[in-house]
Amino acid sequence: MxxxxxxxxxxxxxxxxxxxxxxxxxxxxxxxxxxxxxxxxxxxxxxxxxxxxxxxxxxxxxxxxxxxxRPWLNGMELLEDLQRNKHTLSSGDNGMNSLLQGGYGEGQLTELVGPSSSGKTQFCMRAAASVAEKQEGSVFYIDTGNSFSARRIAQFICGGSDAAALRKRVLSRISCHTVYDIYTMFDTLQGLEVALRSQVQMNVNEYRLRLLVVDSISSTITPILGGSGSQGRALMVALGYMLKKLAHEHNIAVLVTNHTVGAGESGKTKPALGETWKSIPHVRLMLSRDNRNSNCTISILKHTSMPSGQTVRTITR
Missing domain, CATH: 1.10.150 (DNA polymerase; domain 1)
Incomplete structure (x- = not known):
């Protein structure tokens, strides 16, 4: 800079x-x-x-x-970017894939919003397993709450005659990085960007990075918000656009999670991080889980090419 x-x-x-x-x-x-x-x-x-x-x-x-x-792009630049080699990556869940017409978009930032135990982390780990196994790409997984589980990811990998070897290959393509504050987050993402640029210069394509996961983004941002100062808000925006820049420049699908907060006396909940963050994700999905069973309802709150309000039910285990 x-x-x-x-x-x-x-x-x-x-x-x-x-x-x-x-x-x-x-x-x-x-x-x-x-x-x-x-x-x-x-x-x-x-x-x-x-x-x-x-x-x-x-x-x-x-x-x-x-x-x-804030990036400035004209209409023609946006259209050309859309027509480039953009793909969707399977989420590893049939219901999610059906709702998103294929999965998580490369070059986009997708946000999973939901209360505790709604399945956000499970969808992150399922996506990591799917990308590493079926797309044969690498995954950069940032864990801010000690919720990453290699054993759980291994359970999502398809079995077979050589299941142990397959799980080893898939897990070797997923790198997990523990981050507890926003400054370490910036440092980690800066290191990732340097590594990606080096790979481009050296024309390294084997197991290229396809998915970046941040679970959860709100855990690192919430502590710096509050009060009348603008420092926390500006750092939040800078982090959001850094993630979008990585997604756009390196054609990576970025998946982040965000918790919910109460929305007044009505008892309803809304995504945390406020109106400023609302404009950052390309796709915003709300997860809600029926505690009586394993059913999870996924609703589109925001999407660049699909109407909001669409929902699908899926089973999480």
Missing amino acids: APLKHLEMENSIIDECFRDFCASHGILTVEDFLLHDLYELAAFAEREANADRLKEGITVMLSLIELQC
């Missing part, structure tokens, strides 16, 4: 004094700024004589980054 100086023309508060303060904490570029713990940076700013101006600079930086993260 660009050096901080490039932002000075857009706002004078990103001046030499602010940049020197950032540099003293190892922040030289916009990327360094996003990867840094901004609560820690704000605490250091409090100790300076010009604390108010420095904290204002941090807030302005986040606002500028949020604006610059």
Whole structure:
């Protein structure tokens, strides 16, 4: 990303004094700024004589980054992108595949929304098993809640005369990365992007990355939201567009999960992370589970090419 100086023309508060303060904490570029713990940076700013101006600079930086993260594409570019070699990846579940007319779209960010125990993690692991086995692609799985289970994924893999060898091959194509905060998330995704660019340059196609899973995205974003500050919101938007950029540039299907929160006194629930996040996913699906049996209802809340409101029931085990 660009050096901080490039932002000075857009706002004078990103001046030499602010940049020197950032540099003293190892922040030289916009990327360094996003990867840094901004609560820690704000605490250091409090100790300076010009604390108010420095904290204002941090807030302005986040606002500028949020604006610059939004991709600008005209209609012809969108059509050409749609006509490129875009495929759907089987979700591993017949009901989900039927609803989405094939599965999760490459180049798109699909969000699974639902309360606890609604099946979000199971759909993530089922998709990972399906892609690694049937599409023979690799899967990058980011686990934020210690919910990843290699044993559970192995159960989704088709058996046969050489079932043990097949499970070993499939599981070797799934790499799991444990992440507990948004700064580590940025660092992990940055490392992934570097690796993907290196593969492109070296023309490495064997078992190319087909699916990126983040279970759950809300676990890393919720702790930084709240209050009247804009830092958390800007970091959330930057993370969302970083995921969409990876999906678009490397033709990857990105699958994330999000929990639900109460929507007032009506007793209804709604997706967490608020209106700002709502615009980020290409596809948004709501999961609800009947606790009396294994039935799961999947509803389309948002889709780039399909009407919302469509539902399907499937059985999860």
